Amino acid sequence: MDLDEAASIVSVSPSATGAELNEFLSKRGLMFGGGHCPDVGLGGFLLQGGMGWNCKNWGWACEQVAAIDVVTATGDILHCNSTCNSDLLWAARGAGPGFPAVVLRFHLRVRKVFAHMLSSAFIYPISQYRDVMKWVLEIAPLYGRDTEIVAVSVTPEGMDKRCIVPLFLTFQDNEENAKAALADANRSRPEGFITEVVNKPTSLAAEYRDQANANPPGYRFAASNAYIKNDADVVSVLEEAFTKPLSRESFALYFAMSPCSRKPLPDMALSMQTDHYFALYSIWKSKEDDLTCKRLARDIMLGIEAHAEGAYLGDADFQVRKTRFWTDECATKLMDLRRKWDQQGVICGYLDVGDQSGTAGLANVSEWCEEKW
Ligand SMILES: Cc1cc2nc3c(=O)[nH]c(=O)nc-3n(C[C@H](O)[C@H](O)[C@H](O)COP(=O)(O)OP(=O)(O)OC[C@H]3O[C@@H](n4cnc5c(N)ncnc54)[C@H](O)[C@@H]3O)c2cc1C
Structure with missing residues (x-):
């Protein structure tokens, strides 16, 4: 983990947990509104939005993602922020497991710790x-x-x-x-x-x-x-x-x-x-x-x-139930971006039953997977 104190930005691997990040930050008088359970990884948590500490007031954890570094389906390593590769940053803030690249690092805005x-x-x-x-x-x-x-x-x-x-x-x-x-x-x-x-x-x-x-x-x-x-x-x-x-x-x-x-x-x-x-x-x-x-x-x-x-992607199991996870407009844009960045489905997608959704992604409609019952 690397902290840019002047910018209040921490750079962290997706494999770190919210608890590990906060242990690092608390020694520096800072915190991040990560997941409530100590073993929730930042990767899945942030990609789906992140209902972190005091989300009710501080907002979604993914709102604090300033930038990401990714490896794409074609093997390119890219930095994505609001001005370069901004569509991947847009997708990383709420795509969930269907994000069409692999995140190598998150650059996160942090807040001061509360004593x-x-x-x-x-x-x-x-x-x-x-x-x-x-x-x-x-x-x-x-x-x-x-x-x-x-x-x-x-x-x-x-x-x-x-x-x-x-x-x-x-x-x-x-x-x-x-x-x-x-x-x-x-x-x-x-x-x-x-x-x-x-x-x-x-x-x-x-x-x-x-x-x-x-x-x-x-x-x-x-x-x-x-x-x-x-x-x-x-x-x-x-x-x-x-x-x-x-x-x-x-x-x-x-x-x-x-x-x-x-x-x-x-x-x-x-x-x-x-x-x-x-x-x-x-x-x-x-x-x-x-x-x-x-x-x-x-x-x-x-x-x-x-x-x-x-519903929220975070507590969902696509092998049991799919539903509306985004507004229709955002769902359409997201699935288009998936196809743009990963035409062949190299990166794993939403992994519903039999990976039926594949490169098309989720339909954003309510649907129970009846054969499981
Ligand atoms: C006990 C418990 C408590 C929880 N509490 C909360 C909570 O308070 N708030 C909340 O919002 N959620 C919560 N969750 C949900 C949790 O955020 C999700 O399960 C999340 O997916 C966990 O992320 P992970 O990286 O640990 O899991 P993983 O299984 O590693 O990741 C989930 C998926 O995310 C994608 N992914 C992960 N890392 C990357 C990466 N580097 N690049 C590209 N794709 C990646 C993959 O598609 C992967 O299949 C909780 C879950 C549990 C089990």
Whole structure:
């Protein structure tokens, strides 16, 4: 990793993880809004857009990609920025796994590290789902700009029942500001919680540890997601997903995206977003349960799909479900660029079932791969 301190640009390999990058940057008083889990590689994460730390307010991680170095399908090594090979930079910011070249290095804009991170979490019985989700939806769009807000349906450690847990994580310069940032949530949370952990001092390293625990190694995963339409009755749309019994390790997640979702995006491939991001992680241990657990996830998503604008490439499996990942205009431009830069399909594409999409790329329409079920 190389840091240009004057320009606040770090140059990094796609094989580095967000945690490794932040370990390097934190020693220099800087950070990058990489993925929430320590083992998420920057390559896949940034190419698909990157829902990093405090994405709700700081925007998509790929917005901080200033330039890339790539090797093309014809074996040329190119530098791509806003003035040279700019169409490849456009594609690298949201193409996902269909990016038609191999990224050798990302040049990323970094931000100063926040000395004080505090979190507040409130654990409610799942029977409180409607009240709690309604509160999260009300409070999230207007909340302070350095606070990330999620609501998770999860079986917390030491408990044996599914709960709904709103989590507020704030990034601030000093303790006073951090406490002030969480005060609104701490004061206005609905009654009826089982327990609360208020103003807990935390750090990126501690958050990475928690995320690693929530995504245990050695398990089998089916992930799916949806951007729920802005005008949907979100509480009702997500009710089944949040309350249906799933395995102990499974979880459902609501990620508040407004106000980022209301700001015009820069000109880049990433073009799909709404105020409400939902992701479902069905997690199980044994291969024998594959079909049951995958079907459970599919059935929940089928109920949500009619209320979705599209989905995020990051928590998607094209071998199970394809849908709208971009606006139609950006999808058309992206698939044209794929054919321009990789006519023969030398670089691997979206790898849907049997690689049917091939050099044509994805059709950007909703489609379930039924033969898997
Ligand atoms: C536990 C867990 C937590 C996650 N949390 C988040 C999160 O907080 N936010 C978020 O946005 N996403 C998150 N994700 C999704 C994650 O960002 C994607 O799975 C991403 O693809 C991981 O990138 P990778 O480089 O590690 O994976 P890889 O499997 O190595 O890459 C995925 C694909 O990207 C392409 N690719 C990767 N590197 C290159 C390269 N150098 N050049 C060209 N193409 C390349 C390839 O097509 C590859 O198949 C999470 C995933 C997991 C498993």
